[in-house]
Amino acid sequence: xxxxxxxxxxxxxxxxxxxxxxxxxxxxxxxxxxxxxxxxxxxxxxxxxxxxxxxxxxxxxxxxxxxxxxxxxxxxxxxxxxxxxxxxxxxxxxxxxxxxxxxxxxxxxx
Amino acid sequence: xxxxxxxxxxxxxxxxxxxxxxxxxxxxxxxxxxxxxxxxxxxxxxxxxxxxxxxxxxxxxxxxxxxxxxxxxxxxxxxxxxxxxxxxxxxxxxxxxxxxxxxxxxxxxxxxxxx
Numbered sequence: 001x002x003x004x005x006x007x008x009x010x011x012x013x014x015x016x017x018x019x020x021x022x023x024x025x026x027x028x029x030x031x032x033x034x035x036x037x038x039x040x041x042x043x044x045x046x047x048x049x050x051x052x053x054x055x056x057x058x059x060x061x062x063x064x065x066x067x068x069x070x071x072x073x074x075x076x077x078x079x080x081x082x083x084x085x086x087x088x089x090x091x092x093x094x095x096x097x098x099x100x101x102x103x104x105x106x107x108x109x110x
Numbered sequence: 111x112x113x114x115x116x117x118x119x120x121x122x123x124x125x126x127x128x129x130x131x132x133x134x135x136x137x138x139x140x141x142x143x144x145x146x147x148x149x150x151x152x153x154x155x156x157x158x159x160x161x162x163x164x165x166x167x168x169x170x171x172x173x174x175x176x177x178x179x180x181x182x183x184x185x186x187x188x189x190x191x192x193x194x195x196x197x198x199x200x201x202x203x204x205x206x207x208x209x210x211x212x213x214x215x216x217x218x219x220x221x222x223x224x225x
Contacts, residue, residue, distance in 0.1 A: 043200065046214060
């Protein structure tokens with residue numbers, strides 16, 4: 001079993017605030033890291049797949065960084081909007097299985 | 111449209127009555143998987159398949175069966191459902207395990223209640 005931890009568990013911000021959250025994982029046997037966005041009553045949607053140490057990915061106001069040597073990834077949201085409210089999951093493949101963190105639930109107040 | 115089609119969306123059944131949740135993808139993905147989502151426990155992998163006729167257990171396989179006779183289909187079978195299998199289920203597919211493609215594409219989910 002791969003221990004994937006996400007923090008914080010939940011986050012409440014005001015519209016326009018920038019925010020970030022963390023995904024931590026064991027640095028040995030790293031293969032790839034995925035970020036997903038999961039809106040209530042919908043299915044998770046892939047945001048990024050990251051593989052290389054130092055990788056940075058960006059999609060609109062959302063970006064992510066990866067540090068495989070110390071075992072963490074950050075997800076940043078710049079200028080949060082109410083439509084960014086969702087649970088953000090990270091996940092890693094490990095010996096053919098796939099392990100998800102428990103997610104960070106973001107609530108953006110107008 | 112590239113998608114994972116999962117049916118049914120909602121299902122209420124009685125203990126012991128066999129059921130199948132279907133999953134089909136149209137993206138020629140090799141890797142397919144089933145997850146259950148329970149409050150406070152996150153997404154847990156039930157079974158996965160690396161390719162046709164290649165399936166293996168995830169972390170919570172007890173009480174479930176799967177098959178992969180064709181690349182596009184990966185049904186989840188509950189031979190004798192029990193109330194502790196009440197959960198939200200997701201099927202997902204991916205081009206590869208991790209480094210290739212765009213990550214998982216998820217089905218719309220099946221809310222199963224076993225009474």
